[in-house]
Amino acid sequence: MTNININTNDLIKGWDRNTIASKIANDLPHSSYVNLGIGMPELVSQYIKEDREIIYHSENGLLGMGPSPNENEIDLDLINAGKKPVTILPGGSFCHHADSFSMIRGGHIDYCVLGAMEISVKGDLANWSTGKGIPAVGGAMDLVAGAKNVFVMTQHLTKEGRPKLVQKCTLPLTGAAVVSRIYSDYAVLNITDDGFKVIELNENITIEYLQSVTDGNIYQ
Amino acid sequence: MQINKIKKDMTEILSDVFDGATIMVGGFGEAGSPIELLHGLIDKGTRDLTIIANNSGNGRVGLGALIGQRQVKKVICSFARSAKGVTFPELYNKGEIELEVVPQGTLAERIRAAGSGIPGFYTATGVGTPLAEGKEEKFFNGKKYILEEALRADFAFVKAETADRYGNLTYNKTARNFNPIMCMAADTSLVQVKNILEPSEINPEHVITPGIFVQSLINIKNPIIETNAIEEGMTYP
Numbered sequence: 448m449t450n451i452n453i454n455t456n457d458l459i460k461g462w463d464r465n466t467i468a469s470k471i472a473n474d475l476p477h478s479s480y481v482n483l484g485i486g487m488p489e490l491v492s493q494y495i496k497e498d499r500e501i502i503y504h505s506e507n508g509l510l511g512m513g514p515s516p517n518e519n520e521i522d523l524d525l526i527n528a529g530k531k532p533v534t535i536l537p538g539g540s541f542c543h544h545a546d547s548f549s550m551i552r553g554g555h556i557d558y559c560v561l562g563a564m565e566i567s568v569k570g571d572l573a574n575w576s577t578g579k580g581i582p583a584v585g586g587a588m589d590l591v592a593g594a595k596n597v598f599v600m601t602q603h604l605t606k607e608g609r610p611k612l613v614q615k616c617t618l619p620l621t622g623a624a625v626v627s628r629i630y631s632d633y634a635v636l637n638i639t640d641d642g643f644k645v646i647e648l649n650e651n652i653t654i655e656y657l658q659s660v661t662d663g664n665i666y667q
Numbered sequence: 668m669q670i671n672k673i674k675k676d677m678t679e680i681l682s683d684v685f686d687g688a689t690i691m692v693g694g695f696g697e698a699g700s701p702i703e704l705l706h707g708l709i710d711k712g713t714r715d716l717t718i719i720a721n722n723s724g725n726g727r728v729g730l731g732a733l734i735g736q737r738q739v740k741k742v743i744c745s746f747a748r749s750a751k752g753v754t755f756p757e758l759y760n761k762g763e764i765e766l767e768v769v770p771q772g773t774l775a776e777r778i779r780a781a782g783s784g785i786p787g788f789y790t791a792t793g794v795g796t797p798l799a800e801g802k803e804e805k806f807f808n809g810k811k812y813i814l815e816e817a818l819r820a821d822f823a824f825v826k827a828e829t830a831d832r833y834g835n836l837t838y839n840k841t842a843r844n845f846n847p848i849m850c851m852a853a854d855t856s857l858v859q860v861k862n863i864l865e866p867s868e869i870n871p872e873h874v875i876t877p878g879i880f881v882q883s884l885i886n887i888k889n890p891i892i893e894t895n896a897i898e899e900g901m902t903y904p
Contacts, residue, residue, distance in 0.1 A: 544721075592793070
């Protein structure tokens with residue numbers, strides 16, 4: 448592992464999270480069944496264009512999830528994976544947990560979008576445990592093992608300035624060779640046999656700079 | 668004489684629950700969590716319990732309260748790091764409660780398998796991760812899978828929306844979650860239900876849990892709402 452550690456004051460500013468979310472939204476095809484992870488990935492649903500309809504799955508037995516309710520419409524029996532109140536859209540349905548995870552594990556979810564702590568050049572993902580505190584995995588391991596396409600939405604570097612895209616993950620894995628594509632603030636990259644293949648590069652960034660903040664082979 | 672699974676009070680429905688029992692507790696966070704049955708268990712004082720649930724309780728209400736009373740020796744769950752969790756972290760950090768982490772879908776499938784007479788199954792979930800350690804591996808069509816075993820329990824504590832005296836159940840929205848499969852996987856399923864209807868009043872097409880999976884019912888018309896209880900500073904007992 449190379450020892451890249453960037454002074455965070457020197458970092459070039461990349462895309463903001465809304466821009467990253469809109470790039471992911473553009474890549475989700477019409478009529479896809481999609482599971483958005485808790486946190487930043489939830490933004491993606493705000494950027495779906497009107498030329499397509501996407502159906503959202505929530506792991507706790509909800510297919511056809513809608514946006515947050517108004518204050519006076521909150522129902523604490525209608526929540527999402529983050530245990531926040533949501534709504535159900537016309538055409539939606541409820542199911543029990545084993546059926547909900549059959550949708551995931553049985554390969555019926557077309558895309559899932561997750562956050563990451565580390566992604567290796569082989570597509571290994573670490574996003575559930577820092578190795579400290581109470582270990583809690585939730586549905587992350589099922590999603591990466593079962594969804595047809597696993598998209599990662601992440602900052603390119605950690606808050607401390609270390610690369611998240613690495614030769615080999617040091618944190619406990621969520622899954623091995625599971626990530627299809629990474630959307631960072633610096634680039635959109637596919638996982639390939641030859642390394643991280645750049646699909647789109649942030650307009651302020653050179654390929655040399657991207658390589659300098661990535662611990663793993665980058666190519667175009 | 669007619670079949671009637673409805674019990675008259677909490678003492679009666681919990682009468683067979685014993686020290687050292689393994690209990691499945693329905694719910695995903697607070698949705699579908701059988702808070703009154705758990706409070707009944709606090710009143711009864713049953714100890715050394717192994718709890719199978721998705722989470723490990725919030726505040727000092729329901730499962731959080733049962734753990735806080737030190738009646739639980741082990742929790743098997745997918746996510747024990749709830750934002751409002753208090754009692755589990757307290758005991759876990761002192762090494763006074765055991766935790767077995769199971770991926771959420773594997774947890775659901777292990778429960779369903781137990782309820783369906785399937786002793787184990789192979790899954791891709793967890794392969795290559797620390798949670799696969801010690802588990803048998805097998806390749807199918809060139810892809811690696813791990814063996815996961817069925818997960819049964821002595822009792823299931825379940826919350827439902829409507830029931831009839833046969834134990835046919837319906838649920839409310841995402842409060843369904845683990846409840847139906849836990850009814851299948853436990854030797855004895857104890858269900859707290861908001862509304863009890865005549866058998867003719869539940870459309871058979873709408874039944875989610877058929878009565879064969881349910882042993883006992885108790886009518887809790889106005890169950891505690893966990894979020895509100897925690898905001899109001901409620902603790903139990």
